[in-house]
Amino acid sequence: MxxxxxxxxxxxxxxxxxxxxxxxxxxxxxxxxxxxxxxxxxxxxxxxxxxxxxxxxxxxxxxxxxxxxxxxxxxxxxxxxxxxxxxxxxxxxxxxxxxIPKDPEDAKNVMVEIRAGTGGDEASIFAGDLFRMYTKYCESKGWRTSVVDMNEGTSGGFKEVIFEVTGEDVYGTLKFEAGVHRVQRVPQTETQGRVHTSAATVMVLPEAEEFDVQIDMNDVRIDYFCSSGPGGQSVNTTKSAVRMTHIPTGLVAQCQDEKSQHKNKDRALTVLRSRLYEMELAKKQEEDAKKRNSQVSSGDRSAKIRTYNYPQGRVTDHRIGLTLYDLDGVMNGSVQKIIDELQLVSNTEKLKESEVF
CATH class of the missing domain: 1.20.58 (Methane Monooxygenase Hydroxylase; Chain G, domain 1)
Incomplete structure (x- = not known):
């Protein structure tokens, strides 16, 4: 040593x-x-x-x-x-x-995408709860969050919300949050008091620099449209919102949060670059996870990773069998204990295969 x-x-x-x-x-x-x-x-x-x-x-x-x-x-x-x-x-x-050698991506900033899954309005409300949870957690870490795009639900929350997180070792901390999050609770609209199960998908994309991903702009279709939602007098009057489609892969990125078309274009390109980078990274992570049979792979975005059970006041991370009876604390941003446990398991797996000792 x-x-x-x-x-x-x-x-x-x-x-x-x-x-x-x-x-x-x-x-x-x-x-x-x-x-x-x-x-x-x-x-x-x-x-x-x-x-x-x-x-x-x-x-x-x-x-x-x-x-x-x-x-x-x-x-x-x-x-x-x-x-x-x-x-x-x-x-x-x-x-x-x-x-243990660090992943070079761990120091990167991220784009976090939260999408409502099965469960209708309740899924959108849950996506909003997750967004609040992560923004509070980021605030506690001293990280800066900035909304890139959002599509609000009809009864609150979001059908989809994309936000940027900048700070120190952001991807290394948040990467294990990627996957399907499930909630079990009685919706406000439920008159019989029955517990419903809804879901939302979280994606954590490392923010790619220009030298990470080269995009040929001839392969990108750019559409301009009017912003929707809150934003003052300029909403629905100027085509400041931008949508980019990467024709070879079919990946789409859009931004309508800024009033400036130029700023929206830059941010949409950042999202598109990050999605292309994450697509390649996900393949590598999947291969690495298969090699070490990892419990906490951040490559499988379709895996059910965590359940938030309101009647029992518990949060369970299914990858490592961790259960916490502190649902209120977790939903208010106290997710560090879960992340610490996930990082510990991941580091232990890496240590076993490492040639350091």
Whole structure:
């Protein structure tokens, strides 16, 4: 382990020198990438220092105990040894997980698409509940959310809503949310008090840069139309909304949230690029998941991943068999515990197949 950590320290020292060089600072893209790597390695370097200190404390304590000439020092050394030996296995596990190679996509911002599935009006209301849940969660993380497009339901919520999330390690955190979410509850319109089951599909698309996906604009049909829904006097009077169709794949992206046609065009192109990128990424994730028989693949968008049961006040993630009796908390954005468990299972699977140790 110390050999690997020594390499980490060398790379950290190298980057520490690079990020203060004028030519690197001038290259914004490279500067941002190196700063991200610097931050990741800094955490590992700190763990390395703790590991070295702990190892030194164990050796020192054993020497004092072996000497045995000072009873008081021996007693203190035994306490120090017990504490260090209890901490060491925990620290080793933490370092192992941190040494697992990260997916390059994990640092990307995302487009989240929530679509109402089976269940009519109740499914649209549930899609709205999920949108509120995710925006509250993003707010708690200090991430910025911005609606790209929405199609409101007839009784509230959304038939479809697309929003952008920008922040740190967004895709790495939200990618396991992709799939079918199911709700079991008594709809407000239900007079007999019967529990209904509805569903909504969540897609999490890593935001693709231009160098990730090259789009030939000759392959794209662009349509302009009037915006619908709230938005002031310009709604239904100017053709500011934009719809793009990628003819080779049939993928469609549209944006009507901005009043400017130019801004809507840029954002629709971002969505289209992300969908094309995600389509290729999903194939790769499916192949990787088959190789490791992953429980928490983010590639299968048709898989039923979670149930929100209102009568019992519980949330169950079916991939890892996790059940929480904190439905209100989860729907108000407290999804970190579920995400932590999913990441732990995924990292454990990666660790098993990793050649790090």
């Amino acid at each position: 110390l050999d690997r950590l020594q390499y980490v320290k060398q790379r950290f020292d190298e980057i520490s020198d690079l990020i203060i060089q004028p030519d690197v600072i001038a290259d914004q893209k490279r500067y941002v990438q190196l700063n991200k790597e610097y931050k990741d390695l800094k955490a590992l370097v700190e763990k390395r220092e703790e590991y070295i200190n702990l190892d030194g404390n164990i050796k020192e304590a054993k020497e004092i105990i072996a000497d045995g000439s000072d009873a008081e020092m021996v007693e203190m050394a035994k306490m120090q040894l017990d504490e260090a030996q209890e901490r060491l296995p925990q620290l080793e596990e933490e370092i192992k997980f941190m040494l």
